[in-house]
Amino acid sequence: MMKKLLIxxxxxxxxILLVLAIRGSAPPEQAAVSExxxxxRVVTLQPMAFRPRILGxxxxxxxxxxxxxxxxxxxxxxxxxxxRRGAVMRRDxxxxxxxxxxxxxxxxxxxxDLAKIDADLAELGQxxxxxxxxxxxxxxxLAASRRELERQRQxxxxxxSAQRTLDEQDRAYLTQRARTQDARSTISLYPSQxxxxxxxxxxxxxxxxxxxxxxxxxxxxxxxDGRVAEVNVEESQYVxxxxxxxxxxxxxxxEIDAQIPQSRMQALMQIASPEQAPAIGTMPDLAAMVGRLxxxxxxxxxxxxxxxxxxxxxxxxxxTVNPQTRTVGTIIQVNDTYTLARPGSRPPLIKGMxxxxxxxxxxxxxAFVVPRPALVEGRLFIATAENRLDIREAAGAEVFGDVxxxxxxxxxxxxxxxxxxxPAIPGMxxxxxxxxxxxxxxxxxAPR
Numbered sequence: 001m002m003k004k005l006l007i008x009x010x011x012x013x014x015x016i017l018l019v020l021a022i023r024g025s026a027p028p029e030q031a032a033v034s035e036x037x038x039x040x041r042v043v044t045l046q047p048m049a050f051r052p053r054i055l056g057x058x059x060x061x062x063x064x065x066x067x068x069x070x071x072x073x074x075x076x077x078x079x080x081x082x083x084r085r086g087a088v089m090r091r092d093x094x095x096x097x098x099x100x101x102x103x104x105x106x107x108x109x110x111x112x113d114l115a116k117i118d119a120d121l122a123e124l125g126q127x128x129x130x131x132x133x134x135x136x137x138x139x140x141x142l143a144a145s146r147r148e149l150e151r152q153r154q155x156x157x158x159x160x161s162a163q164r165t166l167d168e169q170d171r172a173y174l175t176q177r178a179r180t181q182d183a184r185s186t187i188s189l190y191p192s193q194x195x196x197x198x199x200x201x202x203x204x205x206x207x208x209x210x211x212x213x214x215x216x217x218x219x220x221x222x223x224x225d226g227r228v229a230e231v232n233v234e235e236s237q238y239v240x241x242x243x244x245x246x247x248x249x250x251x252x253x254x255e256i257d258a259q260i261p262q263s264r265m266q267a268l269m270q271i272a273s274p275e276q277a278p279a280i281g282t283m284p285d286l287a288a289m290v291g292r293l294x295x296x297x298x299x300x301x302x303x304x305x306x307x308x309x310x311x312x313x314x315x316x317x318x319x320t321v322n323p324q325t326r327t328v329g330t331i332i333q334v335n336d337t338y339t340l341a342r343p344g345s346r347p348p349l350i351k352g353m354x355x356x357x358x359x360x361x362x363x364x365x366x367a368f369v370v371p372r373p374a375l376v377e378g379r380l381f382i383a384t385a386e387n388r389l390d391i392r393e394a395a396g397a398e399v400f401g402d403v404x405x406x407x408x409x410x411x412x413x414x415x416x417x418x419x420x421x422x423p424a425i426p427g428m429x430x431x432x433x434x435x436x437x438x439x440x441x442x443x444x445x446a447p448r
Contacts, residue, residue, distance in 0.1 A: 035429050036429070037387065037429040037430060037431035038421045038428060038429065038430055038431065039430075039431040039432075039433065040381075040383065040417045040418075040419050040421055040430050040431070040432050040433075041417070041418045041419040041432075041433060041434070041435035041436075041437075041438075042383050042415040042416060042417050042418060042432040042433065042434060042435060043370060043371065043374070043415070043416050043418055043434070043435050043438045044413065044414070044415050044434070045368050045370070045410055045411070045412055045413065045414050045415070045416060046412060046413075047365075047366040047367065047368060047412055048366075048367060048369060049363035049364065049365050049366075049367070050363060050364050050367040050369050050405065051360050051361065051362070051363045051364070052267075052268050052271045052272060052360065052361055052364060052398075052400050052405070053358055053359065053360040053400060053401070054260060054261075054264045054265065054267070054268050054358070054359050054360075054400065055260075055356060055357065055358055055359075056258035056259050056260035056327070056330060056356075056357045056359070057258060057259060057354065057355070057356055057357065058256040058257045058258040058259055058329075058332075058354075058355065058357060059256065059257070059352060059353065059354055059355075060254050060255075060256055060349045060350065060351055060352065060353040060354075060355060061254065061255050061256070061257070061351055062226075062227075062249035062250045062251070062253075062254060062255070062351055063250050063252075063253035063254060063255045063333055064224065064249075064250035064253070065229070065247065065248070065249055065250070066222075066223055066224070066226065066247070066248045066250070067244045067246075067247050068095055068096065068220050068244065068245045068246040068247065068248065069242060069243065069244050069245070070096075070098065070220070070239040070240065070241060070242065070243045070244075070245055071217045071241065072098055072103070072214055072217050072218060072241060073238075073239065073240050073241050074098040074099045074102065074103075074218065074238070074239065075098065075099045075236060075237070075238050075239075076096060076097070076098060076099075076233050076234065076235050076236060076237045076238075076239060076245075077097055077098065077099045077100075077235065077236075078094070078096065078097040078235065079095070079096050079097075079233065079234065079235050080093065080094055080095050080096070083095055083096070083228060083231055083246060084228060084231065085228050085229065085230065085231060086227065086228060087227070087228045088225070088226070088227050088228075088251065088338075089222040089225070089226055089227075089228060089248060090222065090225055091222055091223065091224050091225050092221050092222065093221060093222045094219055094220070094221055095220045095221065095222060095245070095246055096219075096220040096233060096245050096246070097218055097219050097220070098217075098218040098219075098220075098239065099218070100215060100218045103211060103214045103215045103218060104215065106211045106214065107208065107211035107212060107214075107215060109211075110204060110207040110208035110210075110211045111208055113204045113207070114201065114204040114205060114208055117197060117200050117201040117204055118201070120197050121194065121197050121198070121201065124190065124193055124194055124197060125194075127190070128187065128190040128194075131183065131186050131187045131190070132187060134183050135180070135183040135184060135186075135187060138176070138179050138180040138183045139180055139183075141176050141179075141180075142173075142176045142177055142179075142180045145169070145172055145173040145176040146173060148169055148172075148173075149166075149169045149170060149172075149173045152165055152166045152169045153166060220245060220246075222248060223248075224248075224250055224252060225250070225251050225252055225338075226248035226249055226250050226251055227248065227249045227251050227351075228246060228247070228248060228249075229247045229248065229249045229351075230244075230246060230247035231245075231246050232244055232245055232246060233245040233246070249351060251337075251338045251348070252335065252336060252338070252339075253333055253334070253335050253336075254333070254334050254337055254349040254351075255315070255331055255332065255333050255334075256299060256312070256331070256332045256334070256355055256357055257318065257329045257330075257331055258329070258330045258331075258332055258357035258359075259322065259325060259327035259328070259329060259330075260327055260328050260330050260357075260359065261325075261326060261327050261328075262321055262326050262327060262328050263326075265328050265330075267398040267399070267400070268359065268361065269293070270398060271361075271364055271367075271398055271400075271405055272293050272361040272362070272364065293361055293362075295314045295359050295360070295361060296311075296314075296359070296360050296361070297311070297312035297313060297314050297332045297357060297358065297359055297360075298310070298311060298312065298357070298358040298360075299311075299312045299332060299334055299349070299355050299356070299357055300355060300356040300357075300358065301347075301349070301353060301355050301356075302356070303347070308346060308347070310334045310337060310340075310349065311334070312332040312333060312334045312357070313332065313333050313334075313335075314330060314331070314332060314359070315331050315332070315333045316331045317329070317330055317331070318330070318331065330357070330359065332357050334349055337349040364405070367405050367407075368405065368406050368407065368410055368412075369403050369404070369405060370403065370404050370406060370416050370418070371402065371403060371404075371418050371435070371438055372399055372401070372402045372403055372404055373418055373419070373420070374404065374416045374417065374418045375394060375397055375399065375404045375406075376420055378393065378394055378395060378397070379391055379392060379393055379394060380392045380394045380397075380406065380409060380410065380416055380417075381416070381417035381420065381421070381424065382410070382414055382415065382416060382417065383415040383416075383417055383430050383432040387429060387430045387431065387432060388427050388428065388429060388430065389417070389421065389424065389425065389426055389427060389428045389430055390426065391424065391426050392409050392410075393409070394406050394409050396408060396409070397409075415432055417430070417432070418435045418438065419435070
């Protein structure tokens, strides 16, 4: 017990000395807190001419499809040896010929009937001429008979001639009047006879023309340069009216019904013509505006690692929006792909090919273009002149592929942040540097 009490004084003395040492020492120096700058990539805005572009996809179809329909019934007496699926037929080339014998007989019969009518008309004309000459003779005889009747009447009045002679002359005069009237009646019938024969001639002439048309229809020719898509007949086969003997696809022009998202089409209209775009409420409005803007189309085909392009024309807009995909059908026409084809290097556009279609407008002047990552949930991050973060709304921005077009929210020379800081706090200090991956040029492709 005494040993424990002897230990306490030294311990207490040590504690007292430690407290005094702490109180007498100077307080530690605190380091000043400095604000740390967050490094971010930026692009400096400069107005440029930008060509908005959107993409769609579709399948190649011929611009025209012709069905070689038989307009006559008969036996096939000839088929072109080239008339096989995939073969190319040239314009006016004979595809099929129907037996002509029956139609040649019908033509010859119509020609013979027409010749007979012409002969009847000639005979009628000659008969009318003869009748007129006969009428002239009868009228002269009637005049002579009238003079003789007057002479006999005067002789009877003077008592020189007998009454019986006057009566005989009177009967002769009446007989001549009747003959003259018959001649006049005969002539009056000629116009109606000629009219009837003329009508018959017109009918027979129509029958002859029909027979000649039928003869022409026995030969089925290609109406344009086309590729055979279907063959349904062979030689000696009997065909009926309306039967399709073959089908031909036009090779001079191809069409692609490119499906383009409605929102992308609206965005293109908004950028190209902002004053008219809000008025687009119906498909006819959209079609009319597309025509006014003069959209340019480029069709692309991927062949392995190669891309083959053709210029195209926007010819029309589909009448409906696809309810499942919400896409607008835009019909593009490409001409002369077979003429421009080169074996092994440039194929033609063949039915069924799946292609990409790019639509573009004339360049939009003084556009502010930023990389797509710079647009975050409809907002832009701006590095101010003091290198502070400014967050702005960009409600009117339109995205075209990997870039966005902004209007009304920025000005030339401002720096837009392309790498989002985390966390993003308005007013935070930034250490901006130019984005080395940014390559904003006027011809930058903006796909979807």
